[in-house]
Amino acid sequence: MSSTPGFAPSVNARAAVLVDEVAKNADALRVSVTTGKDGERCIDLGAKVPGGLEAGRRLGEICMGGLGTVALTSASGLERWPLGVVVHSSNPVVACLGSQYAGWTITGDNNFFALGSGPARALSRVEELYKELGYVDHHHKAALVIEGDNAPPPGVASNVAAACGVKTSDLTVLYAPTGSLAGTVQIAARVLEVALHKAHSLHFDLNNIVDGYGVAPIAPPIPDFVKAMGRTNDAIIYGGRIQLFVRGSDDAAKDLAEKLPSNTCSIYGEPFADIFASVGGDFYKIDASLFSPALVTVSNLDTGSSFQAGRLAPDIVDASFK
Template identity: 55%
Template sequence: MTADARPSLAALSAPLVARLIDDAPALRLGIERVGGARVVDAGIRHPGGLEAGRRIAELCMGGLGRATLGAVPGTAAWPFGVTVHSAQPVLACLASQYAGWSLSHGDFFALGSGPGRALARQEALFDELGYTNAADNAAFVLEVDKPPPAELVAHIASTCAIAPDNLTLVLTPTQSLAGTVQVVARVLEVALHKVHALGFPLDRVVDGIGMAPLPPPGGGFLTAMGRTNDAILYGGTVQLHVTGPDVEAEELANRLPSSASRDHGRPFAEVFAAVKGDFYAIDSMLFSPARVTVTALDSGHSFHAGTLAPELVERSFTHVP
């Protein structure tokens, strides 16, 4: 697909933003203005919920992905989860859903995800993807537990070259119901990010689907972060459809699961504690689904690797420090 023919993340996500705002009372969301921007509270002072998280996940994928809640196999004690799929997984996951823009002002810090990243283009990744998006509106999802300062709102709007009142920021604390759903809904994005890290050509990834169990929200940030990560690392399953030789599809399958990492085998909270909270000391290869299938479209052969670890999921989902 040529650059000019690729879909506009901003255009596809704008109706999702509008519906989220319109349905805010039913979804238990709060709406306020900060620095002119519209801020959606999905779990700070307003409770939000599972459906809010599902819709926010689709917004975070720039309107190019679908998220559903329902039964997922593999963890008998936790039978419900999130399934996501996209016919444009590279754009949906890497150009939109990936939390790639570092935002800070004073003591406020967040990693920005969502379709607005393609307007800001503050990451080298967009040059690699060759993707640009021009629009007069932008939306971001921030995994935070407090509203951003007005100065940061102004910076985001200016970087996106839009008026602040055309900017929407959706806030989803990790320990909230909506936050839990939208993080677990990144199971496919986590796989795509590792595909990129492994150097597999992104233009050969044609389609993708993933699922992971839904943990109970953690009582605090660290517990919630551990559970949502473990849902993917030890309970997540992804299938990718790729073009190219079988040998390269098989190699990708073998290198993709979280079990390929030296840090595999313990709940994420324990790994995080072992490195004394230094996120960057964790092996980056850990961040991937537990089980993968890579289907080579040219031959019709599929390659499977990794395995679910329901005992680690159970340990993570029930342990409260």
């Protein structure tokens, strides 16, 4: 994949503008901006503050490093749950895998554990994934997104900043719980990202993915973490749809379309909370191929052919959301 600036802009530079806008409009967005004990800027979008749908929409765009748009829609594709998000990126590999994907394992004192997502990952490059992407970012500010109830404890932000090669004062940590309004929106906005991640796991040539679009319903927030995790996963697994625009052979495009949808997984068919309970609450025992959109269209720019597979499952979404 090319790291030429014209084709892969700095996700941290672009996200920094969006982060500053959130901070500047904190009162209107009902979020809070504080300074952490390491000197980092912390933005709470839903833990101890109300936050809202707009805060989550903006958080989704920050996760994508400013290389994607997230919009609210009343046409999710599900009759009973019309409220959703529309996600688009003309740089989907960098936006989704190079920035949005929650691939950075971050630990600290007092058993702190979080999966970091967002553009800071592209500065740290601690994940093996970046060797494959060939994407390198350089910027003096970094933004890290955490799905959780609290900002990192002392020491964690300093370690993150050091890994990113920035001053701790130039690091912003944004966080929102899974069951918050902002949290449920930013997770729905990962509908395109999970498709890119599965395409990568299927060894589809990422250089041939040109553009991408996705839609997913917004799960109603719920305080219970396991139920919130279930609903937000179900929104994508059973209610998400995407379209990828690719280059290459029709055989490769058709193969991707047929293998990408969630219904290709053997454990497909039950609400995610039930699947989670069946493995004793061990997330890593769940077949990773389940984490993909419900309905997939792959359009080949070289031939004009399009291939579709999968299906929406509104009945399972109903069971999960109610």
